[in-house]
Amino acid sequence: MDLITVNPANAFDNILYRQVLDSQQCEKQLTFLSSNALATLFVDASGKIPNGIMSGNLIDYGDYHQCLGINNSINGMMIAGKHCTLKIPFLQNDLSLFNISSNDSSITSFIRSLVSGVNLLQEYKTLLNTTFLGEPALTVGICIPKVCSVSQVAEYITKGLGVSVNDSQVRVSSFCRLPQDKPSSVYDYISMCWLSIILLLTLLATCYDLFTQYKSTSGNTLITSFSLTKNVQRIFAFKKSNNYIECIDGIRALSMLWVILGHTYVGIFLLPLHNVVGILEWVQCSMSCLINAASLSVDTFLLLSGLFCIYSIPNNVTSERYVASLHLFYLHRLIRIMPLLASVVLLQSTVFHWISDGPHWTVMGNAVETCRVRWWSTLLQIQNYVKPVEICLPQSWYLSMDTQLVFISPVISYWLLGTKLKAICALILALSLTLSSVIISSYTNNYPANILNPMRMSEYKKYFEDYYINTVTRATPFVVGMTCGYMIRTLRMRPADHTYTVSKPILFLLWILSLTCLSLSTVMLHLAMSSTRNDQSLDNFINAFVRPAWATAVGFIIFACSQGYGGLINKFLSLPLWKVPSRISYSVFLIHFPVLMTDMSSATKSVYFSNIAMLYKSVAYITISIILGFILTVVIDGPFSSLQGLLFKGEMNGDRKNRQNIEKVSEWKKKIK
Template sequence: MVLVRGPLLYRLTLWAVVTAAYSGNVTERCMQDTKAFLWELHQDSPSPYAALMYDAFGKIGSDVKGGNTNRPGSLQECLSVQGPSFSGQYCQVFLKQLNQVSETDDNHREDSEENSWVYSCLQAFSIQRSSQGVLSWTGTRASYSSLNGVRILSLLWIICGHTIQLSAWNNLDNDKRWKETVDRNPLYVFAFSGPVYLAVDTFLLLGGLLSAKSLLGSIQKSDDKLSICLVVSYLFKRFKRVQPLHLFIICLAIGFFSVVHRGTFWFIAEDEILNCKKYWWSNLLLVNNLLTITDICAPWTWYLSLDFQFYATTPLLVYLYRLNKGLLVAIAAVLLVLSSVTSAVLTAFLHLPVHQPTTLAYKSYFQYYYNKPYTRYGPYLIGILSGIFMTTKKNNLIRLQWQAALGWFTSLSVMAVLVGLAYVLREVPAQASAPHALYQGLHRPLWALTVAWIVLACEEGYGGFVDRLLSLSLWVPLSNISFACYLIHPILIIIYNGKQETPIHYTDINFFYLFIGHTALTLVVGYVLTVLVEKPYLFLKGKNTKYQN
């Protein structure tokens, strides 16, 4: 039998199902089965069930104008169909005034699309819908499961660091005793948080890895073409993903700090109000990291600007990868060396500390080094290269147990050395110091390489208990609200510190409870912001686009 597949049957079938779907009469399962059937019809060798279904269809005959509109098809064939997840059911559709179908089809589709877009806008602000999936314990198969654990552990480290820094900068009543006790001891994690800046480098690595993975996926869906339109769409999607909640937080900070009754240590909040009213535009354009640290509105948001600036370089590096892999390696090596050398030279000539200071005694550290793209690009670049490799690799990099053991030993050893040297080199020398400059130039890319190894080992089945820890289902819902948590937690800390009537007294247990309290409140408020602000905006879509979570 020769199977002839006409476009009219395809259009009528799809039009009927889509129309019914808009009216709420077709389930998602039915829609998927219909799409699968139509897809099979377009194959060179359709599945037997699809061919049988097509044969059972009532075909349009001749003399429709004379009234020949009822084509019943084959009842027995229809009932004998056994699809992948359904069985055939027989029904008849009486075709009336066929000449109007072609005339009204486009108008009906436009009306349906218009109604669907308005309905989706209203649905976007439904709390019931926006809260769905936020607390899900199941991650997406397309992502690397270990990243959730890495992301949340890094976020907790940052919250811990900000809890300590924002308190130690202004209102400790036993500041000298605190420094003598914890300043040089890496065991005081909650009382000082160690080199917390490494957690930011971890975020930069993850950002680069996921940006490359996302762009390569978009290229694959676009017939393997990297076009200007695709790059513009890629950047715009990132901009609209970040900015709604970011700008909401800026407005929230200005409004909340303005109406809350000031406390004894409210001067930080007052500075935030002035800076945000004057330099809000830098947050809107995602360039606030280029300003002086004392002029930044919501200083912790410098990371979003830095991340977007690095994100914009991903298309160029992916283009180089597709053009010539050797050229990509050469340019990436040059960029990595330039970033490291710049950091080392600035440290030597400006006498910068290698351990992030807990006071504003070293303003040049923040003004010229800490949040600038020319000193922080190394981890993001390594993330991009890791994302390209992990997305395009054909075989596993790790094939033998001894390779995995050597990799784990090396990565954990490098991590320990980097953390330890941060304490060894804590004192800022009066003259240019080669060890300080060398550490400043190398510690960020080295840390990024060790984290990249951990992710790779976990994904290739050599993670052991570390993979089981980082891939716990517990991290999935926390990861879903991590962006909101990062943006809101400094506001909560500033409010707590600013409302104190007396300076905070340092003890180990006090700082531990501060960290636990700030974290718990951050998770609650982060969930609320995710459901009420972040998710609704993501659900909003254009008339011809479909939201993908």
């Protein structure tokens, strides 16, 4: 049993919150403010009853920064502001909780209308009362003196109004913020040291590299691995290789852009929303088709991962030699992903926490604390099975699933390096097992077909844990990728005088089928969001067959382009335009969600959802993520990739020397005989 839990409040200074409380000073300051104009600052900075409640706007934070900016010394009292966010669940709509004793009929009428008006939201209960969005609650920010607690202020105000409340039955949660309430942690010091080391190495290596260039001498390769100039040049060096599949650059880059676009729209649920009901209407219109199908980009990346597992194996490697070098295969994978992943986890745990602030910053606080508690499951690549709803870097579950598939891929790859019969049998068996597992899971559990279907949000947790991030149910595209990689690798190994051609009618038919499959997959995921459809069979069909079909269609495009049958599509996907985004895609993938979360956590008031506003946000997030991804690639990913190359070069040289020594010993023994 996992006893470690994530408490977002730990990201803030709870000791400071307790130290500033003083009940006597609070009573004194409240009495003073009740007859002083300074009280208008507190009232003005506090939230009011939100407008647009029937549209789903349940939040009014007030003016967070104005509240924390209050700092006045009057009559020997230091009166400073503290912003508190109150959450009042709607389920307590019983007027018997309120003992209304006020003679002011307007107060009585106001309380009754507020409480009873909540019942009008029952029409949208399915949308609002979900595991993902939490229990529907009115969220209001209030500004109070920092020496006061919320309960003490509430008691003071209700007494003045002549209204008493049964505290034992009313459910109200609160969280208060003060200026400079983010304490430094051990993670901050680790992050500072790590970043300082990286920057120092980059600076020294760059100076060394520039000096060697000035002297026209060859520098030490190990040192220049961290050179800024070398790594920038490496990103922009477009050297053609006969064995490189150029179209993959375009596919990878476009898929990465699709991921960010999809996360921008999904991330809207991280915002304090003004028109939640409007989102329900938008997801069912044709404009949302690409967004609803954005999760297919995951299957594209799984396809590419499976393809490279087999395609990257050199032609002269046999099954026995492959098994003998498995330790290098696993080591290569870990060294490839770990330095950058660990660095971004560290950034999320520390640096991003200090970038901004606001009344909604508890969302970032939750992300920060999750990384501080769950970093180990992220680095061990098991977070899709260990507390999957508490994931450090929400998008990095894909890395865990992909790594798990890569680690078990040698079971298939071994047979693919043998005879054709063994290879075909291995692929058929792997495809049958993975496809049957997802079919059984889909038709047995009746999952929704989309991760954020507003009409089935109560099933989000089950669908997310048991299907969406489950390696078993998502493995088919990976195996399809291995099949595609095997076919391309086999053709790569054929003698130069052995050529083959595909007739134009068959090629045309395959292209039509592939493009039709891609289009239908996108449309079907969009149709699954309809609120008027009650047929579960479409969801089951999508979960069981659409993702493998999508991977098969993309796999055909890669195969056709690699064999010279891509035409204009190959030319488009092979444009130099895609090379740089493709090379930094791993960094962009890791950094884009912290970028997105930083902006959305900085919200100071409810945000009105509109398609054009989200498109502008998407462009901003893509731009910033590409810039930061480029920097991370240059200073972390690039240098460690170079070090990895040097390491494996030494390993391979060592293996080559061992083989030469064995051959010499064998020849010497023969001579002795």
